[in-house]
Amino acid sequence: MNEQDVPGGLRLNTLSGWNQTAADWHRFLRNSPRGCFVMEHDGKVVGTATTLHYESRFAWIGMVLVDPEFRKQGIGTELLRKGIEYLDSSGISTIKLDATPQGKPIYTKLGFVEEYEIERWILKRPAGTSSTARGSTRASLSETQREQVFRLDEELFGADRSFLLRTLYEEAPEFATAAWEEELLQGYAFGRHGVFADQFGPWMARTRTAAEKLLQEFLATSSRETLIVDGMKSNSLALALLRGCGFTPSRPLTRMVRGPNAYPGKPESFCAILGPEFG
Ligand SMILES: CC(C)(COP(=O)(O)OP(=O)(O)OC[C@H]1O[C@@H](n2cnc3c(N)ncnc32)[C@H](O)[C@@H]1OP(=O)(O)O)[C@@H](O)C(=O)NCCC(=O)NCCS
Known part of the structure; x- marks a missing residue:
């Protein structure tokens, strides 16, 4: 993902009734310029996932969003894999996220376990x-x-x-x-x-x-x-x-974690x- 994809990301979070603004997307890109990903179809952003490091203690995955017309084709899982691969290659062994009920099954399949409820x-x-x-x-x-x-x-x-x-x-x-x-x-x-x-x-x-x-x-x-x-x-x-x-x-x-939870x-x-x- 780069700055030009921000309107595409904003379109997806608005479609899902989420509250993030362009300032939030820029916050991700500024702090994690190589750790945010999009899936495109005919030049249009149809899926997103962001990652952020908190020192080298743990990382966060967020903004896992897929255009409603492109769901259930494996795009969400693919974006998540991409985020995990990126964090693994950065040497971060603990990944956390807060899952919606819709997102929880794909995280569970990729090794995330429940920590607590929000x-x-x-x-x-x-x-x-x-x-x-x-x-x-x-x-x-x-x-x-x-x-x-x-x-x-x-x-x-x-x-x-x-x-x-x-x-x-x-x-x-x-x-x-x-x-x-x-x-x-x-x-x-x-x-x-x-x-x-x-x-x-x-x-x-x-x-x-x-x-x-x-x-x-x-x-x-x-x-x-x-x-x-x-x-x-x-x-x-x-x-x-x-x-x-x-x-x-x-x-x-649901707060979920993958890997050792050494800094809870x-x-x-x-x-x-x-x-x-x-x-
Ligand atoms: C959650 C979300 C990102 C999932 O995206 P997605 O692209 O539909 O995810 P996937 O296609 O990888 O997986 C979804 C389901 O489709 C199934 N699936 C994947 N490819 C498929 C295919 N070719 N045919 C049929 N089913 C398929 C998966 O097995 C999975 O099944 P499950 O829900 O029983 O586990 C999407 O629903 C979304 O944007 N929701 C709104 C925002 C949200 O809640 N995001 C999660 C934040 S934590």
């Missing part, structure tokens, strides 16, 4: 709610605070992904928040603008107060009518907060992931 939650706000909510007066995170957040995220996620978090901050600084209690960093969150919704995540909190504060900041800052969050199914506090704010579950996702991070600390395409 659930997408969605909030549809009545028109007008969002614009009145706009205008949080919170100061944006300083560089020193961001560095603190990146170091904590590294410990909890299992690898340094500050290269991604920095781009989220640059594109939507208004969604980057953190919660300190008695000078201790107790939580942080980022967000991004998507095609049909603003997405909240990663959302990490060590206390209920921090979790709630971060979620409320996001709700007050976003001006969109539709909001989405990929919540950790095991985090009952996070799910209760989402339910309390009117979010409802929309689809399950601390998933129990997360309320929500960044997104299935990034982890």
